[in-house]
Amino acid sequence: MTGKAEATSRSTRATLSKGRDIEIYDWDTGDYHDVTVEDMRSSGSGTEVEVYDHESGDYRTLDME
Template identity: 55%
Template sequence: MPLRTLALIGMFFASSNICLGWDGVDNETGASVEIGKGNLVRSGQTIEIYDHGSGEYRDVDVQSIQRSGGSVEVEVYDSESGEYRTLEMDD
């Protein structure tokens, strides 16, 4: 395989990885969640998450962020459901 082809394949995989969101799990339900690219995850900010358990996008307010070992705990408030959720995101 020519070097140019290998370089193009490598660039494709590198760029597709950059476009992915931030993956994690809802600690209470165990459902996978994803924070999409372009969300500024900071206390006081509203972000959009995709909840794979319900199959829905949700707008949530970031309450706190804490690094814990190999993950990051993001506590959010879902105003639509009135619930606080703790998301354990991959580091």
């Protein structure tokens, strides 16, 4: 799934790690989603975080700066 989403401040206070549940805000729908961190990869400008969205059943990739 594509689109813009970001981890909420409540989620980013804790260290991100595989298997951790976090909350994200989806700018396309205006909704909050609970997701599970599936994978993390370092990139040139930050970290890509692959998550599983429990509500939609989709995997999403978030770019964390």
